[in-house]
Amino acid sequence: MATSTLTAQENAILDAVPHDLYIGGEWRSASGGGTIAVEDPSTGATLCEVADATIEDAKAALDAAVAAGDAWRATAPRERSDVLRAAYELIAARTDDLALLMTLEMGKPISESKAEITYANNFLRWYAEEAVRINGRFTVNESGAGRVLTMKQAIGPCLFITPWNFPLAMGTRKIGPAVAAGCTMVVKPAKQTPLSMLALAQILEEAGLPGGVLNVITAERSGETMAPLIDDPRTRKLSFTGSTEVGRALIKQAAQQVLKVSMELGGNAPFLVFADADVDAAVDGAMIAKMRNLGEACTSANRFHVHESLAAQFAEKLAARMGALAIGRGTEDGVAVGPLINDDAVEKVHELVQDARDRGATVLTGGEAVDGPGHFYRPTVLVDVPDDARLLKEEIFGPVAPINTFSDEDEAIAKANDTEFGLVAYVYTSDLNRAFRVSERLESGMIGLNQGLVSNAGAPFGGVKQSGFGREGGPEGMEEYLETKYLAMNVGS
Numbered sequence: 001m002a003t004s005t006l007t008a009q010e011n012a013i014l015d016a017v018p019h020d021l022y023i024g025g026e027w028r029s030a031s032g033g034g035t036i037a038v039e040d041p042s043t044g045a046t047l048c049e050v051a052d053a054t055i056e057d058a059k060a061a062l063d064a065a066v067a068a069g070d071a072w073r074a075t076a077p078r079e080r081s082d083v084l085r086a087a088y089e090l091i092a093a094r095t096d097d098l099a100l101l102m103t104l105e106m107g108k109p110i111s112e113s114k115a116e117i118t119y120a121n122n123f124l125r126w127y128a129e130e131a132v133r134i135n136g137r138f139t140v141n142e143s144g145a146g147r148v149l150t151m152k153q154a155i156g157p158c159l160f161i162t163p164w165n166f167p168l169a170m171g172t173r174k175i176g177p178a179v180a181a182g183c184t185m186v187v188k189p190a191k192q193t194p195l196s197m198l199a200l201a202q203i204l205e206e207a208g209l210p211g212g213v214l215n216v217i218t219a220e221r222s223g224e225t226m227a228p229l230i231d232d233p234r235t236r237k238l239s240f241t242g243s244t245e246v247g248r249a250l251i252k253q254a255a256q257q258v259l260k261v262s263m264e265l266g267g268n269a270p271f272l273v274f275a276d277a278d279v280d281a282a283v284d285g286a287m288i289a290k291m292r293n294l295g296e297a298c299t300s301a302n303r304f305h306v307h308e309s310l311a312a313q314f315a316e317k318l319a320a321r322m323g324a325l326a327i328g329r330g331t332e333d334g335v336a337v338g339p340l341i342n343d344d345a346v347e348k349v350h351e352l353v354q355d356a357r358d359r360g361a362t363v364l365t366g367g368e369a370v371d372g373p374g375h376f377y378r379p380t381v382l383v384d385v386p387d388d389a390r391l392l393k394e395e396i397f398g399p400v401a402p403i404n405t406f407s408d409e410d411e412a413i414a415k416a417n418d419t420e421f422g423l424v425a426y427v428y429t430s431d432l433n434r435a436f437r438v439s440e441r442l443e444s445g446m447i448g449l450n451q452g453l454v455s456n457a458g459a460p461f462g463g464v465k466q467s468g469f470g471r472e473g474g475p476e477g478m479e480e481y482l483e484t485k486y487l488a489m490n491v492g493s
């Protein structure tokens, strides 16, 4: 049961979501009887408890995915498509309830939660459309004798591990294409935000997804619980979204079985504003790229490199916009900035801000945490941030915009590429030639050109360097769940 400090509507939303494990089409409590507390980051209060899976539960989830595998991969593509489309319609109809649930467990304002739900749901719609377009190819051998036929087949049982910052979208980006391809799966959401994933499983069940295709386990000790599944020879694919540190460890683990792996890892996105940019448009884009999800996004603009001729103007305008944002519980009207996920996040953000100050940066707005309860940090803009500041090197994951200057294009590109990460970069310029020149030289999987948002269900999301490999979204996202088989045919000659 939900706690009594919540409103009746909040309690009703929490009570409507299963808190159990979803294995083989059944909701069941953890075999050890354990539970995990889910916290409201805006108050620190416990919202509810969810099941804490044991290793036996995790193995049972994989057993269920394996058992459902043959039947599911043999279903008609239209049947898989229809399930995804039905789930899309249900989510669209329940956006308000799902948004409240997400805000309760993750903290972001309701408007942000609604935006995530729309984004997340688009993956179900997009892959509902793609399920019926899985094609191979047919060619005549170059010698003229014999033929080549290729076919695409579902890769098999998958493991998905997702983070807390986008509790639904990081699930649908994997589940949508996997279901469309005919794969079965075990999903483990982050323990801070398991409720949106449990709600998604409930909706997919209602949409007609057969038991065992999707299995969801929640676990306190994620490494211990997932390791036996990664080591299990029946597993065919591991797709992970989370930190580079954990991703690195999972790649090593997956190497034992030479698992097909997708890694959506951390970022350190540069936001470049060239001398010919429209400053107001750049500030609008910066607000989106920085403040979407309170800065707790892998795509968040982590550092602003602005041409020295525009830096003062850009900083002043950005500070005015950031400083005016209302801070509060995400459920309250007008709130634009909710809490960070926990106290550690607040401490880390403040440590990075303090480091920049110690190295000579000046705070134009913010620069401090908000007194509790909850884990709030004021939107912050800093200028004169030196090149060696940790803010420019580490993923901030909070509402902090450090501004650093450059004097020419080569310097801007060198600064942008001076990182082990390579997820996304933002470029503001009115010169088309510069836009292409710079885009081609940036070491990053995605580029936002005169726009502060790249996420799009129909486009390949993913990084280079230590931001990972593999793509989610678009036809590329479907390929992650398909194997190519080639038939050499002695025919036609």
Ligand code: NAP
Pocket: 161, 162, 163, 164, 165, 166, 170, 188, 189, 190, 191, 192, 219, 220, 221, 222, 223, 224, 226, 227, 241, 242, 243, 244, 246, 247, 249, 263, 264, 265, 266, 267, 297, 298, 299, 395, 423, 463, 467, 468
């Ligand atoms: P995290 O600490 O790496 O955790 C991500 C997931 O991995 C959680 O479900 C976590 O479970 C699980 N996990 C942790 N250790 C594990 C282990 N040893 N074995 C198996 N699973 C393990 O990351 P986070 O703090 O949740 O998320 C923030 C990070 O995600 C940031 O670095 C961000 O950039 C990145 N991210 C990347 C993308 C992208 O598309 N590139 C998108 C969103 C986020 P528990 O937390 O329950 O233990």
